[in-house]
Amino acid sequence: MLNAIANGLGGTTGPTPTPTPPTPTPTPGSTPTPTPTIAPTATPTVGSTPTPTSTPVSGNLVTNGGFETGNLSGWTCNSGDSVITSPVYSGSHALQLAPTGSTTGECDQTIAVQANHSYTLTAYVYGAYAFLGVQGGASTWTSSTGYTQLSVPFTTGASQTSITIYVHGWYSQGNVSVDDVTLK
Template sequence: MTGTGNPTGLVNGGLETGSLAPWTCQTGGAVVSTPAHGGTHALLAAATASQTGQCGQTVTLAPNTSYTLSGWVQGNYSYLGVSGGATASTWTPGSSSWTKLTVPFTTGASGTVTVYLHGWYGQGSVYGDDFSIA
């Protein structure tokens, strides 16, 4: 989902603007054209021996409400989750093909959470695409 006015607050979920914004990443994170799950761009989280490569975006949702974050990931030890006003995550040990991950969560009183994608120390970069919150 892209654009402003998105009822779920997530902006540039498909990375199709070709820009990282409003995502922020640790060193090496970027928007890449290969591999892409849908469209022509994906998010690269650059995990190294000293960092998970986390990329995240803060979104504001309705307070005390249940949602499901979903996204497509590729790479070893790909983690997708939310932190801040809710804490939930899931991961896959990885593969060279795209895997869909879903993370159910319930917002707290503020409704604000940070959506994130990251890999694991020393396991190489991971990719994410087509993120959405429903």
């Protein structure tokens, strides 16, 4: 009977129950903050430096080529040459060259250019023996009774960075009108 009492008091050597911990209940809280990721950055590579290319020429390189300033600004001219209002090719002014027995009535202009580059010099001229050209290079002429376009294509030299363009008449051959001189 003692055994029965001992068993009733829990003193037996039978199986022992193992307690299980309670299951945790999730509680609402703050949302976890995502961990930032580091993006790779480009590493510059060592190499040759690119060579700049020449900028294409755009627009007219001639200063006051239409003589619309009403004066000879940008030009170096012989005495007697002037800006006129008639006859003109376009706009309201043109250049008048006045050749004499001792001068051709020349006007010229020095212009910065790119080496090894192709250009075309053009002008509208009116009168006997009208010349258009590049000093030391190409030129052309006409004898006309109305405005005629003259055109002089040329290519600059390997180290050439400036040119001088000119327009002129011919000794004692009458006035020459010039308008819309362009270099492109």
